């Protein structure tokens with residue numbers, strides 16, 4: 234499909250939220266109210282990447298909110314993509330700690346459903362949906378960031394499986410994940426990455442795997458370096474065919490880039506400030522504009538969301554959402570600084586602001602840098618005449 | 619493709635050049651086909667069709683570079699006729715010809731909203747036109763021995779206006795759907811329209827600036843069609859209230875006493 238045809242999805246109106254979606258919103262809100270009252274979490278910003286809580290994730294899984302669109306046989310409940318969108322919006326808006334299961338629910342599960350063997354699905358999906366099994370994403374390497382196709386971690390075929398050597402980096406929660414979905418090189422040196430790359434599922438407890446957390450600028454530890462020293466990966470843990478890794482990763486990135494987490498990272502802060510009111514015209518005008526842009530971003534995500542199940546992933550549309558959404562997040566922090574000056578002193582909001590600021594450089598990098606998004610958008614946009 | 623799209627293709631594809639106005643063949647064909655009365659009930663002098671159809675006509679004609687007041691005819695003028703339950707008088711196509719006298723404040727506000735929606739739709743069309751001009755031009759113009767489009771800096775300029783265009787597509791289609799829905803409440807319609815007005819105003823300025831930048835000097839000539847789009851994009855943000863007024867309206871809408879918090883206000887649009 235041409236880029237122009239793909240991007241026309243933004244002008245199509247998806248069906249209005251039906252009663253099933255409204256019911257889903259009510260039930261996740263009730264769950265969140267109970268979880269917050271019982272002290273299971275307090276609202277934070279940037280929760281989907283940063284706030285890792287096994288207890289919260291298990292409770293959420295038990296309540297049926299992880300893997301909810303998956304078939305019942307794999308622990309899901311056949312919910313629609315619109316129902317899921319409502320649930321993940323509510324989780325992000327509430328500032329709930331969802332990082333433990335976020336990757337599994339968003340992209341690993343759908344990839345297993347699409348490319349996995351029956352044995353793989355049975356092995357992973359039900360425990361993911363219960364909120365007990367976590368995956369991390371093994372794409373980036375020390376020398377391969379934006380140029381993801383250049384990954385060097387190698388997998389060499391041996392009896393019954395593959396020997397993997399190399400390293401991954403910036404692996405979010407690599408120290409707490411049970412498995413990694415890793416992109417590795419199985420082809421010959423020099424072979425085009427379209428055929429040379431393969432996705433494998435690596436058990437993080439395999440002999441030869443070393444994980445080292447990396448200290449971040451705020452002193453926290455979040456992402457990790459991961460080293461593979463001649464580890465063994467059985468044939469049964471190759472996802473899809475050897476050599477089809479690149480195409481599969483591109484599909485995965487469609488899920489990774491188009492969701493509401495690309496503009497709701499700072500929302501708990503914005504909502505808190507909004508509740509404190511605004512007295513100056515400057516603030517009212519700029520806050521109004523910011524909110525209007527958020528209305529539009531929600532409309533954009535809702536439109537891409539209806540296509541996530543399609544055979545051809547809406548990768549260009551996802552890049553558009555990510556570019557505009559992450560720009561919104563940064564703009565929201567600029568305005569939050571003004572708002573904090575005007576609002577009555579509030580320790581909680583001040584803390585959320587500092588947190589968000591410390592995380593903010595990641596907004597326009599993780600999941601693919603803004604410049605890469607713009608390359609993707611421009612590449613396919615052919616002139617009409 | 620719908621009948622309406624086909625008709626628009628026929629009329630705009632064959633006989634419309636950017637800059638055509640009310641003395642053009644395109645305009646004559648449009649009015650002869652009744653496209654200046656779409657979305658208006660038959661008993662008020664209209665030819666039927668809904669708000670999305672009306673939006674389509676405004677967007678497509680603006681994209682073709684037709685200079686016309688359809689954004690008023692099919693939106694605030696049509697709304698006035700509906701509120702007064704009076705057929706639109708013969709020859710009336712713009713708000714100027716159709717004074718907004720003796721209207722209650724609520725009705726005045728409804729007309730203002732529909733005016734903003736019409737302007738947002740027209741802006742989207744002009745943005746499409748300008749983005750089309752820019753993308754075509756960078757593919758054919760060569761400098762440093764290769765097409766402009768092969769320079770990454772230029773490609774990123776194009777990407778940024780394509781993204782603006784996508785945002786406007788979603789904003790306007792969302793607003794048209796909300797405004798045309800019998801189940802949406804007044805606040806949610808107002809929020810959707812105000813957001814579309816703000817988004818298209820913001821994007822108009824950015825798209826006009828970038829479209830000119832990638833065209834170089836030729837974009838400033840009377841001969842090149844770019845200006846039929848960009849000069850409109852310069853003034854459209856000020857029509858039917860500037861973005862700063864609408865932004866304050868959005869702020870007030872989501873902070874009205876009936877709203878529990880910001881998120882509840884944003885979700886209210888979906889409560890139907």
Ligand SMILES: Cc1cc2nc3c(=O)[nH]c(=O)nc-3n(C[C@H](O)[C@H](O)[C@H](O)COP(=O)(O)OP(=O)(O)OC[C@H]3O[C@@H](n4cnc5c(N)ncnc54)[C@H](O)[C@@H]3O)c2cc1C
Pocket residue numbers: 369370371372373374377378379380402403404405406456594595598599600601602603604605770
């Ligand atoms: C908080 C955080 C969490 C992350 N978690 C994960 C994870 O769990 N798993 C994982 O695999 N990765 C993860 N990443 C890595 C992320 O995907 C990379 O940071 C991203 O792809 C960019 O790569 P890089 O950091 O190596 O930057 P580089 O690729 O070195 O880029 C540096 C700068 O140069 C620009 N640039 C590079 N190439 C070009 C070009 N061709 N044209 C124009 N500009 C260019 C980039 O846009 C960027 O601005 C995470 C990153 C962050 C910040």
